[in-house]
Amino acid sequence: MTPATTRDTRQRMVAGAARMIATSGVEAMSLRDLAEREGVPLGSTYHYFPGGKKQLVDEAVRYAGQTVLRLIVDSRTQSTRSVLRVLADGWRGVLERSDYRTGCTVAAAATSTEDQHQEVAREVFEEWHRALSTTLVETGVPERVAPGVARTVVASTEGALLLARATRSVGPLDEVVAVLTDVVEAARRLPR
Amino acid sequence: MTPATTRDTRQRMVAGAARMIATSGVEAMSLRDLAEREGVPLGSTYHYFPGGKKQLVDEAVRYAGQTVLRLIVDSRTQSTRSVLRVLADGWRGVLERSDYRTGCTVAAAATSTEDQHQEVAREVFEEWHRALSTTLVETGVPERVAPGVARTVVASTEGALLLARATRSVGPLDEVVAVLTDVVEAARRLPR
């Protein structure tokens, strides 16, 4: 076996924390629960994360952010499916796999009481927005309106996720994506 | 003095809880903090709310929901300002008064770990959606597309609120409302 234990345990904690945060929120995520659920010792938490829970949360949020960012960036090459569809399918999977209990890790960080986590959430949201803007421009949306449309896509996706969790159905997500698709199509027809 | 103490103290707790939930989330809202901040005795909590924290939270969420619902319904009469502007101005006030720390009580309930609170959030969201749908239809949006547009308005407003908090600026709210306005206008031009 490779000396993968270290990286492995650490990575497992980050991924597990991301999921738990997306389900319960930052404050309600307990280190004991996480350690138990991931089968790692609680005592080791401060070995891997000397900064304690705050550091672990920040890394989890960045990790979750990168996962979504990759979705957005990768969608640029597969021209058959639009960014909207890729995003919607990704979130649909998260919702269905968790029985509509898990949402967005970054959104949870944004509503944390800790300023530090809100700041990280801000940075991730900004990354998403930039990538989305670029993608939209590349698919024919005028540069002038792309930022506003991209912001709306980010916002309404997060909102739809919220409604989907409360409703325990993907309905809201589908409805919102349908409207959003029209918005992007209309934007593409605008004069450059 | 009128015997307003009872109603007063109770009402103060509900309103205070709504604000604290919108700021810190359901789980992070502490009954001790609330009692101290509102100048009411902690011991009396279970006199007014025999169901404990859960009952208080549910009432706070319904109270916050009704406040927004009234905004939507009332906007029907004042024809000069569209629902979107009324909603945006309301949220802008909440954000600015709290230094971008307070969001939506109902959204906080929707991300709670307690199923009971998620259910209440669902009901409130549904109320908003119905009222908004009706308003949109009355202002010329075809009945066929109104539900989808209304859902998108609710979702993107919630999402914009999230982004505004993380960004500590009303920018996202304004951007989203601008796009949303175009969406509604376009919907009005659709064949009935």
Place this chain on the structure above:
DNA sequence: GCGACTCTAAGACACCTGTCATAGCGGGCG
């Protein structure tokens, strides 16, 4: 005035939280 009842005051209870210290296992390197 007096009884009844609403509300307050204070505190105790069990539980859970993040944090950290200390002792011990275990395997890779010299």
Place this chain on the structure above:
DNA sequence: CGCCCGCTATGACAGGTGTCTTAGAGTCGC
């Protein structure tokens, strides 16, 4: 082999949480 060091295991600590009890103050109607 023997040492060192990354990692684990265990448990303690202080502080915070929702909850509930018990005793007392205050006030209203009769």
